Amino acid sequence: MRRKLGIAVALTALFAISPLPSAAQQTYKQLPVSNEAYVKPFPPLRIIGNLYYVGTYDLAVYLITTSAGNILINTGINNSVAPIRANIEALGFKFSDIKILLGTHGHWDHVAGMAEIKRLTGAKMMMHEDDTPLVESGGSMDYRYPNGRGPIFEPVKVDQRLKEGDKVKLGDVELTVLHHPGHTKGSTSFTYTAKDGGRDYKVLIVNMGSINPGVMVTGMPAFPGITEAYATTLKRQKELRPDVWVSSHAGHFNLHQKYQPGDKYDPKRFVDPDGFQAKIQFYEKLYNAQVERERQEKSKSY
Numbered sequence: 001m002r003r004k005l006g007i008a009v010a011l012t013a014l015f016a017i018s019p020l021p022s023a024a025q026q027t028y029k030q031l032p033v034s035n036e037a038y039v040k041p042f043p044p045l046r047i048i049g050n051l052y053y054v055g056t057y058d059l060a061v062y063l064i065t066t067s068a069g070n071i072l073i074n075t076g077i078n079n080s081v082a083p084i085r086a087n088i089e090a091l092g093f094k095f096s097d098i099k100i101l102l103g104t105h106g107h108w109d110h111v112a113g114m115a116e117i118k119r120l121t122g123a124k125m126m127m128h129e130d131d132t133p134l135v136e137s138g139g140s141m142d143y144r145y146p147n148g149r150g151p152i153f154e155p156v157k158v159d160q161r162l163k164e165g166d167k168v169k170l171g172d173v174e175l176t177v178l179h180h181p182g183h184t185k186g187s188t189s190f191t192y193t194a195k196d197g198g199r200d201y202k203v204l205i206v207n208m209g210s211i212n213p214g215v216m217v218t219g220m221p222a223f224p225g226i227t228e229a230y231a232t233t234l235k236r237q238k239e240l241r242p243d244v245w246v247s248s249h250a251g252h253f254n255l256h257q258k259y260q261p262g263d264k265y266d267p268k269r270f271v272d273p274d275g276f277q278a279k280i281q282f283y284e285k286l287y288n289a290q291v292e293r294e295r296q297e298k299s300k301s302y
């Protein structure tokens, strides 16, 4: 199984570096697949109303359908475009109907396929202004690497830079942009109202304040204000009261506890306000514990 997956990954990697007619220079260096759940296929599902999950087993990709074309939020890692496309088509939607591309944050496991999807669909790429350098540099301008790490995915040109409170409108859908920095400088959540069975549901697509290895939350030279950024994000997220919430990773919103492939669509399935509060408090505890640990380590070293 492991060996088969290894071969599959090797083959797809080989395919990715073969010359594509429209992507002349692919000068980025792909990272190895660090988590098999990132590439494990998962059948698409309807979350609620016009919100669909079209990602892999763990990397959440969302399709929001509107009266004037569709919005895609996130991709997976490099080579994720074909499975995302297959998932969208399996739901009966057209890949070419994607008009707007959004990202919850600019790390490779959520945006590496953006450049290719933009090229294939002509969709408009929108990203928070503070993560625009990250996606336009192919992941190089990451605050964990003050001198840049070099591109690790195909850079994508951002057509519209987003800010806190901006509205992203397409047809009958209007998303509100919430800036939730910490995990990256421009981490973003989106809210909107989904309708089902004559009821309105407050939907939140949230980027959690999780902390990656190598991040010091008490101070990072390339991210002044990181401590307050995390603290403010967690505080603001705790004040949100969504009916339905989903996140950048399936594991972040307990997808696999809430849903098994083949389960019938149920608009109530993902209504989980208490689970949301519990999850934010979980990340807040991790953050507070890490702040404490880092401060103790710093005081020891003096």
Ligand SMILES: [Zn+2]
Pocket (backbone or CB within 6 Å): 105, 107, 183
């Ligand atoms: Zn990330």
